[in-house]
Amino acid sequence: MIENNGRHITQSCVAFTLHKPHLNIKSERLVGDAAMNQSRLNPENTVYSVKRLIGCKYNSPAVQEDIKSWPFEVVAEEETNRPLIQVSIDGELRRFKAEEISGFLLSKMRLRASQVLGHEVTEAVITVPAYFNNSQRESTKVAATLAGFNVLQMINEPTAAALEFGFQKDIKEMRNVFIFDLGGGTFDVSILQIKDRNYKVLATYGDSHLGGDDFDTELVNYCKTSFKE
Numbered sequence: 191m192i193e194n195n196g197r198h199i200t201q202s203c204v205a206f207t208l209h210k211p212h213l214n215i216k217s218e219r220l221v222g223d224a225a226m227n228q229s230r231l232n233p234e235n236t237v238y239s240v241k242r243l244i245g246c247k248y249n250s251p252a253v254q255e256d257i258k259s260w261p262f263e264v265v266a267e268e269e270t271n272r273p274l275i276q277v278s279i280d281g282e283l284r285r286f287k288a289e290e291i292s293g294f295l296l297s298k299m300r301l302r303a304s305q306v307l308g309h310e311v312t313e314a315v316i317t318v319p320a321y322f323n324n325s326q327r328e329s330t331k332v333a334a335t336l337a338g339f340n341v342l343q344m345i346n347e348p349t350a351a352a353l354e355f356g357f358q359k360d361i362k363e364m365r366n367v368f369i370f371d372l373g374g375g376t377f378d379v380s381i382l383q384i385k386d387r388n389y390k391v392l393a394t395y396g397d398s399h400l401g402g403d404d405f406d407t408e409l410v411n412y413c414k415t416s417f418k419e
Contacts, residue, residue: 192306194222200302201226202374204294205236209280217279221298233261235277239375239403241319243288244333245326248273252399259407289329293336300337314339320346320378321396347371348380349391356384366392374402 194200205225207218217235220228229236239256246253248266253273257264263276265285274285303311316334318327327344334341345353348369355367364385371378377400383390 192303194302197223200295200298201238202241202295203229203236203238204240204291205229205232206277206279206284208232208235209278211281219294221294235262235279237262237275237277237286237291240275240288240291241375242398243273243275244292245288245323245329246273247271255399259403259410289333289336292330292333296334296337296339300339312338312340313342315343315345316341317345317347317350319376319396319398320348320380320394321376321398322346346378346380346391346394348378348394349382349389352380352382352384352389356387356389362386372401375399375404376401 191198200222203222203225205220205228207220207228208231209215209217225236226238229238239260242256243253243264248264248271253264264273265276266272267274267285267287272287274287275291276283276285278284300311300314314334316330316339318330322330331341331344348371351369351371352367355369361384364383367382367384369378369380369382371380376396376398378394378396380394381392383392
């Protein structure tokens, strides 16, 4: 496993720092922990949870519900009705597709992997939530391509977890394995049959709006109600 600043995970967050012309300081793009660490002082230019936007339409009920709780602005692209993330860079408004923001994250991963392995990394297997439709999967592939990856294959995240489990345990006898994946923005469950490193997906299901972000929103709403009382 490749660590990033001593951690096994990288925050899925991209930020554009504040432009300070009086100090001759231009906006800078931050990715990961550095982006999240400055989010409280710069919420409008700190972008996260783009997985919920990728491959979706702006007017979808799910996107409209998410927009209510995000500090950054999301607008519609006129021609395609796709969501665009609007931020301020060097005093000017800029708009990015979800694939572009995701591409910034994956570029960071590719650079880190290249540094650790000692050679340029250009090929990757990309994992996606089990419930992703074709549009979401294709958009994720576009993001990886923008980051400089040649995508060899795309597999479901619970299946990837089962592969890791199977390789570690070296399972010889047939077993049914239940994979439970609750992340920051999404929730996946899958049941796989494993034997001698052969994997068969028996069932899979997911919820695109059940994760840490939703817990945060519920806590905020609870606090708001309590304050009013």
